[in-house]
Amino acid sequence: MKMIHASNTQDQQLLEGILNADNQAIEAIYSLALPAVISWVKENNGSESDARDIFQEALIALFRKVESGEFKLTCTLKSFLRIMCRNLWLSRLRNKQNQASSLDGIETVDLDADLESRLEQSEKEQLFFKHFDLLGENCRKIMQWFFEKVPLKQIAEKLDTSESYIKKRKFICKEKLVKAIQNDERFEELR
Amino acid sequence: MTDDVKYDLIEKYLAGVMSETERSNFENQLSTDSSLQEELNLHRQVAETLKGEKVHELRSVLKEVDKKWQSPAEKKEGKVVGFPFRKMLSIAAALLVLVVAYFVISPSLNNSQENLFASNFEPYKMVLNQRSLLPNPETEWMRPAVNKAISAYNAKDYAEASKLFQSLSTETPDANAFQVYAAISELSLGHSDQAIVILEKLVEDAPPLFIEQSRWYLGLAYLQKEDNVAAKSQLQQIKSGAFKYDEAQKMLKSL
Numbered sequence: 001m002k003m004i005h006a007s008n009t010q011d012q013q014l015l016e017g018i019l020n021a022d023n024q025a026i027e028a029i030y031s032l033a034l035p036a037v038i039s040w041v042k043e044n045n046g047s048e049s050d051a052r053d054i055f056q057e058a059l060i061a062l063f064r065k066v067e068s069g070e071f072k073l074t075c076t077l078k079s080f081l082r083i084m085c086r087n088l089w090l091s092r093l094r095n096k097q098n099q100a101s102s103l104d105g106i107e108t109v110d111l112d113a114d115l116e117s118r119l120e121q122s123e124k125e126q127l128f129f130k131h132f133d134l135l136g137e138n139c140r141k142i143m144q145w146f147f148e149k150v151p152l153k154q155i156a157e158k159l160d161t162s163e164s165y166i167k168k169r170k171f172i173c174k175e176k177l178v179k180a181i182q183n184d185e186r187f188e189e190l191r
Numbered sequence: 192m193t194d195d196v197k198y199d200l201i202e203k204y205l206a207g208v209m210s211e212t213e214r215s216n217f218e219n220q221l222s223t224d225s226s227l228q229e230e231l232n233l234h235r236q237v238a239e240t241l242k243g244e245k246v247h248e249l250r251s252v253l254k255e256v257d258k259k260w261q262s263p264a265e266k267k268e269g270k271v272v273g274f275p276f277r278k279m280l281s282i283a284a285a286l287l288v289l290v291v292a293y294f295v296i297s298p299s300l301n302n303s304q305e306n307l308f309a310s311n312f313e314p315y316k317m318v319l320n321q322r323s324l325l326p327n328p329e330t331e332w333m334r335p336a337v338n339k340a341i342s343a344y345n346a347k348d349y350a351e352a353s354k355l356f357q358s359l360s361t362e363t364p365d366a367n368a369f370q371v372y373a374a375i376s377e378l379s380l381g382h383s384d385q386a387i388v389i390l391e392k393l394v395e396d397a398p399p400l401f402i403e404q405s406r407w408y409l410g411l412a413y414l415q416k417e418d419n420v421a422a423k424s425q426l427q428q429i430k431s432g433a434f435k436y437d438e439a440q441k442m443l444k445s446l
Contacts, residue, residue, distance in 0.1 A: 021249040023256065030260045038262050048262060056253045063249055121236070128240045129250065136361030147242035149206070168332055171195050172362050178233060191229075 003070040011077040018063050029059070033081040040082070041089055050089070057122040058084040065115050083111065088119050095189075124190045131180040139173035146170055197227070201234050307445055308414045311438060314375050315404065317345055319368060333362060340372070349376040353385075367393060367401040375408060383415040394425075403434040410439065419446055 002019060006012040014032070017025020034055050041051035058081055065071055073080055111119070132140060138159070145155045152170070156163040181187055192200075203209050204217055221228050241247075319341055340355035353376035360366035360373065370389050377386040390412060393405035406429050413422035423446055426439040 018249070019245075021245060021252045023252050026252050026256045027260065030256055034260070035263050038264075048264075052257055056250075056257065059253060060246065060249065063246065067245070121240075124236065125240045128237050132241055136358060138358060139361050143241065144244065144247070147238045165332060169362065171198060174198060175194055176361070177237065178230075181233065181237070 002066060004066060004073075005071070006073040006077065008076070011073060014077055015062075015066055015071070015073065018059060019066050026059070029077070029081070030055075033078045036078070036082055037085045040086065044089065045093060046089060050092075051085070054085050054088045054092070055081070057126065058088060058119070060125070061115065061118040061122055064118055068114075084115070084119065087111065087116070088122065091120070092123070123186075127181060127184060127186055127190065131177055131184065134180065135173060135177060139169070139176070142166065142170055143173050143177065146174075197230065198234075201231050204231070205235055205238070303445075304414055304417050304419070307442060308411060311442060312378065312411050312415075314344075314347075314349075314379050315371070315408075317341055317372075319372070333359065336362075340369075344372060344376065347379070349379040352376040353380070357389075367397045370397075371401060371404055371408075374405070374412075378408060378412055378415065381415065383412045386412040387416070403429070406433075407435040407439065410442070414442075422446065 004012060004015045004019070006015055014025050014029050016022075018029070034051070037055055038048050038051040041054070042048065061084065062081070110116075132143070135143065141159070142155060145158070146152075152166050153163050155170075156166045159166065200217055204214065209217060221231065319337070336355065336359055340352055340359060343349075343352040343355060353373045356369045356373035356376065360369040370393055374386045374389040374393070377383075377389070387409065390405045390409040394402050394409060397405065406425055410422050410425035410429075413419075413425060423443060426443050426446075429436050429439040
């Protein structure tokens with residue numbers, strides 16, 4: 001049982017919506033919080049598309065945080081997402097060194113250490129997702145079950161094939177994924 | 192250490208199922224081999240990121256909502272929502288005139304493109320040879336699947352052939368030949384868009400031999416799609432002496 005505490009009922013419902021990947025709740029969160037994020041990113045050397053990207057990353061990081069156990073929202077969800085996006089965007093700009101001069105005077109706001117480290121990993125996660133999405137459907141299924149620690153024998157039963165076949169395919173799919181990530185030029189920069 | 196042995200060790204280590212001796216040997220290796228250490232970290236992070244169905248579900252909902260959702264600025268500009276009804280009506284009327292004109296004028300145009308495609312397209316003959324394709328015992332297990340795909344292609348069951356070749360191409364890093372046949376199968380079915388996706392990737396990064404073939408079929412795919420500009424651009428890139436050079440030159444004249 002995940003424990004979620006928000007200061008008002010609407011935010012409580014929206015957080016539960018994130019946890020359940022609920023379409024309507026996500027739409028409501030977009031309308032609630034994204035316009036302010038877009039304005040702020042645009043004022044700070046970014047575009048609407050940058051804002052949309054980091055907003056998605058923030059929602060995934062928040063999902064993981066809520067999913068991992070007890071989560072207490074100490075301000076409104078709208079402010080919380082704004083802080084997450086702000087920190088994410090500032091760290092992106094800092095990584096592009098040529099932008100550093102324009103950041104004088106803007107500081108990140110402290111979040112809890114766990115969430116902060118999730119945000120730090122988020123660009124790398126996007127890279128993993130990108131290459132995972134490029135795998136064939138069967139490979140994706142096998143990899144997902146394997147990472148979930150479903151026994152190979154059970155995966156073979158689900159796909160109506162032999163365990164030895166799944167073992168070979170798992171290796172080929174994983175090798176394809178790992179090599180694609182390692183060969184991506186962004187991977188070196190994110191290490 | 193080969194990749195399969197390395198992956199096996201990493202997975203056993205991460206799953207915590209090594210014997211005491213195996214674990215201490217592996218940890219010794221880790222302490223002296225920084226690339227192994229990095230690889231272990233990558234495997235751990237990838238597994239952490241990708242496990243669980245819910246996060247993938249959330250990502251697909253996010254993509255969907257992001258596509259639909261409009262910022263207040265976009266709404267104000269009236270990209271779709273909030274378009275004045277009267278303006279929309281007059282645009283609809285103008286579009287209708289264009290559509291009618293297209294159908295009155297275009298049959299000759301469509302016919303000539305169709306003819307050009309029909310007179311030039313033929314599915315590439317099946318030259319895949321299981322022995323050369325599957326030279327080592329590592330890929331031996333793929334043999335029945337390759338056999339099935341080749342038979343479907345030869346029997347002109349292109350829907351099945353495309354499906355089988357595409358699934359084979361995810362199983363081996365050396366998948367160019369499978370992809371070419373998948374694309375030709377799509378083209379045979381009239382699915383130019385699907386063929387284009389596969390062929391565009393091949394002309395980007397396949398070895399030269401595959402690029403030549405792919406370029407020709409990509410030209411035909413664009414022709415099928417009635418995109419003459421893109422078709423020409425592909426055909427013009429076929430070099431003298433390459434696969435289908437003469438045919439490409441003839442087609443360029445007709446276009």
